[in-house]
Amino acid sequence: MxxxxxxxxxxxxxxxxxxxxxxxxxxxxxxxxxxxxxxxxxxxxxxxxxxxxxxxxxxxxxxxxxxxxxxxxxxxxxxxxxxxxxxxxxxxxxxxxxxxxxxxxxxxxxxxxxxxxxxxxxxxxxxxxxxxxxxxxxxxxxxxxxxxxxxxxxxxxxxxxxxxxxxxxxxxxxxxxxxxxxxxxxxxxxxxxxxxxxxxxxxxGKLGNHRLEVLGEEQPKAPGMKYKHYSPNTSVWLVDESKLSWNEAIQWAKSEGYRVGILAPLDVCLSFKDEVTDSFNLTDKNNVEEASQLLFSGLRYLDDSSQDLDVILTSVYPEIGMGLAYMNRLNKAAEGHVPS
Structure with a gap:
């Protein structure tokens, strides 16, 4: 066709x-x-x-x-x-x-x-x-x-x-x-x-508690509640700077022999441009709306990188306001992967 x-x-x-x-x-x-x-x-x-x-x-x-x-x-x-x-x-x-x-x-x-x-x-x-x-x-x-x-x-x-x-x-x-x-x-x-x-x-007025997932054989009422979503072929890992610095996360990935891509705010991309294989800029560190707009494009860009990446390290944002939607998608893409 x-x-x-x-x-x-x-x-x-x-x-x-x-x-x-x-x-x-x-x-x-x-x-x-x-x-x-x-x-x-x-x-x-x-x-x-x-x-x-x-x-x-x-x-x-x-x-x-x-x-x-x-x-x-x-x-x-x-x-x-x-x-x-x-x-x-x-x-x-x-x-x-x-x-x-x-x-x-x-x-x-x-x-x-x-x-x-x-x-x-x-x-x-x-x-x-x-x-x-x-x-x-x-x-x-x-x-x-x-x-x-x-x-x-x-x-x-x-x-x-x-x-x-x-x-x-x-x-x-x-x-x-x-x-x-x-x-x-x-x-x-x-x-x-x-x-x-x-x-x-x-x-x-007040809403009930969020119900963002269903388990087992339960029928989902909405898309995104049950099956794997938003994931590129390249493995995605979450970088929470309150627990692990970007430098530590990148050094961990390199010590594993991984070719590293980062999906991060501009300051992080600039700081580590010589340490990683490829990067995609999520603009301002504090602007979760812009990060949300660019999230899927960034994941796709790095997944299709000519550099053949092994991992994509990504920024986390507080799960407040639009940050809840951003992290909902990113958590599903990462499937719980966190550098250690």
Missing amino acids: KTIYFTSEELDEAASLIKLGELVAFPTETVYGLGADATNSEAVKKVYQAKGRPSDNPLIVHLSDEKELVKYVEKLPEQAYSLMEKFWPGPLTLIFKIKKGSLPSVVTGGLDTAAFRIPDNKATLELISKAGIPLVGPSANTSGKPSPTQVSHVFHDLQGKIAGIIDDGPTRVGLESTVLDLSADEPVILRPGNVTEKEIEQVI
Whole structure:
């Protein structure tokens, strides 16, 4: 299959492909999504096949207008209206109980709930509107790998597997949306993102405790809760400067005979440029928002480095505000690896 590039001005053909049951990657403010007709089971199955995604991992449904929710949702909680008014379009996904049979089970993972959001991207909103159908939109990458924040990332993973890619430049946020479960007795964050717990609580009051993972055979309600995610092929290790200095971490890696890449703020990259094989700059040490925007790009850059790295040493940030989302992704990528 030839994968066609579309600009944000060439959406009619992209929408036609979607309506024919084909897959088209689309831009959002968070990461690039892999679009398919959410009402077409066969089209959605192609998403799982292209990504190599586990079939019990539910998908997020992307809409262009919140009025479309009534077709699928059993009853909208009162809190939903305030959240949609404040954060939609934007990087907040809401989980609701849905009407029986309103969406294929391949979208919901067989659950009686589904996740919805309206992305904050003009081209994608126009694409959904032109197609006239809701779109599933998991990250447009090979399952388990760092999510794509640039068109080149999508092409790297999915060329020849999907019909098209809409090129709208780099994404603004860089991490997937916050997922908030409104189908339970109390609202609970299932995946942290750019919309923080504090911001949500300012709108609807206190949330329940985060539930970011499921274990064993339990069915996840949201992406990112169960399976390996965000990991490059190169081993990722966490550097917590309160426990181990960058110099100590780099010397440890070199003593093991590793070719070392670092994903770190500019001052660290400059200080150790002669000590490591390759590096990627996360800009200001205290700016977790910029670090989040660059995290996946940095992991991909170092993973694809011509220097054939053995390890990627990465900066940790306090798990406060956006730092919770950054560390959620990074902890999954590192799988607990810490230099010693």
